[in-house]
Amino acid sequence: MSDIQTTILPTDEPPLLHHAVEEAVRLLRSGEVVALPTETVYGLAANALDAAAVAKIFEAKERPTFDPLIVHLPHKNQLDTVAEVPAEIAQVVKQLSERFWPGPLTILLPKKPIVPDLVTAGLPNVAVRVSSNPVFRRIIAALDKPLAAPSANRFGSISPTSAAAVQAELDGRIPLIVDGGASLHGLESTIIRIEAGSPKPLITIVRPGPLTPEDLKPYGKVQLAPRTLLDEASDAPGQLAKHYAPRTPLRLLTRPSDFQPEEGKTYALLSLSGEERDGYAGLHDWEEVMMLSPGSGKLPEAAVRFFHCLRRLDELGVDEIIAEPMFEHGMGIAMMDKLRRASINKPKPVHGHHPQQRR
Ligand code: TXA
Ligand code: MG
Numbered sequence: 001m002s003d004i005q006t007t008i009l010p011t012d013e014p015p016l017l018h019h020a021v022e023e024a025v026r027l028l029r030s031g032e033v034v035a036l037p038t039e040t041v042y043g044l045a046a047n048a049l050d051a052a053a054v055a056k057i058f059e060a061k062e063r064p065t066f067d068p069l070i071v072h073l074p075h076k077n078q079l080d081t082v083a084e085v086p087a088e089i090a091q092v093v094k095q096l097s098e099r100f101w102p103g104p105l106t107i108l109l110p111k112k113p114i115v116p117d118l119v120t121a122g123l124p125n126v127a128v129r130v131s132s133n134p135v136f137r138r139i140i141a142a143l144d145k146p147l148a149a150p151s152a153n154r155f156g157s158i159s160p161t162s163a164a165a166v167q168a169e170l171d172g173r174i175p176l177i178v179d180g181g182a183s184l185h186g187l188e189s190t191i192i193r194i195e196a197g198s199p200k201p202l203i204t205i206v207r208p209g210p211l212t213p214e215d216l217k218p219y220g221k222v223q224l225a226p227r228t229l230l231d232e233a234s235d236a237p238g239q240l241a242k243h244y245a246p247r248t249p250l251r252l253l254t255r256p257s258d259f260q261p262e263e264g265k266t267y268a269l270l271s272l273s274g275e276e277r278d279g280y281a282g283l284h285d286w287e288e289v290m291m292l293s294p295g296s297g298k299l300p301e302a303a304v305r306f307f308h309c310l311r312r313l314d315e316l317g318v319d320e321i322i323a324e325p326m327f328e329h330g331m332g333i334a335m336m337d338k339l340r341r342a343s344i345n346k347p348k349p350v351h352g353h354h355p356q357q358r359r
Contacts, residue, residue, distance in 0.1 A: 006170070008163050008177045011135050020178050024139045027176055028147070033057055035152040035166045036139060037180025038072075038131040040104045040189050040210065041159040041307065042166045043149030044174065045072070048082070051116035054148050058118075060173040063155040068121035069148040070189070073130050074140045076101040082146055083109035083126055088196035092203075095219055096194075102132035104189040104210040119148050129189055135180040151188060152177075158246060158314070161186050161307045168311070185210040186304035187334050197221060208334035210303065224333070245342040246314035250321040252343040259283050265319040270309060272324055273297035280324045287318050303331040306338070 009020035024034045031053040033046045044060060046053035048071045058065055071082055076097045079085065085093050086109075093107065111126035120126050131137065140147055151159040153169045160166040163179035170177075190209035195202040201220035205213065213222045250270075253259055256279040261267060266287050269280060274291035276282040281289055290309040292302035313321045323339050326332040328349065340346060 048148035
């Protein structure tokens with residue numbers, strides 16, 4: 001699988017963008033896979049209605065076929081081409097898609113037969129979203145087909161938020177990476193399931209992401225699926241307890257005193273702000289301290305840098321990566337979910353005060 005020449009095409013000048021769009025569309029039309037920027041993370045895209053093309057996604061990622069793919073639409077008004085919207089939730093689906101599409105929201109809905117079973121791993125639902133990334137939008141508009149696109153990493157690994165990170169994951173396995181710069185959000189889309197309810201619809205967050213429970217609250221009663229508490233029998237089969245993991249063992253602390261270094265071992269710190277007063281930066285003579293939001297500890301900035309920082313820490317070759325806990329609010333919910341999955345110690349959520357709690 002490693003004799004494909006992988007080209008990276010930039011898009012930061014109009015003629016370059018034009019060329020990249022043309023190449024991507026040409027390859028996608030011919031049933032190939034192409035890595036594309038989205039506003040969340042980079043995706044590995046193929047024509048969602050072409051099962052043979054979709055099969056190449058699974059092959060390049062070494063992804064097990066029980067793990068279904070998100071379908072991206074050219075436009076929100078095309079939802080009914082791939083999904084059957086049940087009448088009892090039609091209104092809330094309309095409100096949510098009007099408000100958040102294009103954007104980092106993925107909705108699970110009953111699939112139409114036109115969607116190959118490989119895309120949904122044989123499940124009755126299809127996961128649908130519309131990306132707001134301008135390069136992605138141009139490509140999918142020119143192609144005028146839904147695109148199946150999981151994150152462009154090898155299975156179980158860290159999602160890529162830059163073209164270089166895609167290359168590190170998939171070089172030699174795919175023909176083209178379209179470079180759209182750093183991902184805007186840096187975390188994968190929020191995935192929801194919707195049920196009718198009275199007086200309000202019930203919105204279940206199956207995967208936490210850039211859109212927070214607060215963002216969704218005006219549209220229904222919002223709950224986090226139990227799987228966000230590391231339940232393996234999950235709603236999103238790809239959300240295994242061990243996921244998003246760096247190769248280096250990662251330990252997620254609950255409080256500073258949890259850190260018990262062993263003689264002769266090397267440690268690097270994943271810190272929110274890097275400030276000593278948070279109680280973590282000064283705990284040890286760290287090989288490296290990666291700060292998610294240097295000096296300020298802001299969660300949206302932290303999210304943008306999250307996978308990038310994990311990737312850099314993984315490259316150091318230390319014995320363990322030590323991660324500070326984050327306040328589980330807003331984007332902190334998604335980051336803590338990912339840290340718990342990646343961690344070797346799987347700490348339970350604590351609902352209390354973290355010293356670096358600032359927003
Ligand atoms: O932001 C995103 O969502 C990115 C960009 C590229 O769009 N995509 C992404 O895809 O994160 P992926 O495949 O890495 O994660 C999709 C998750 C997986 O955990 C998968 O199991 C779940 O969504 N999923 C997809 N289709 C599903 C379905 N029909 N039913 C239940 N879960 C589904
Ligand atoms: Mg993924």
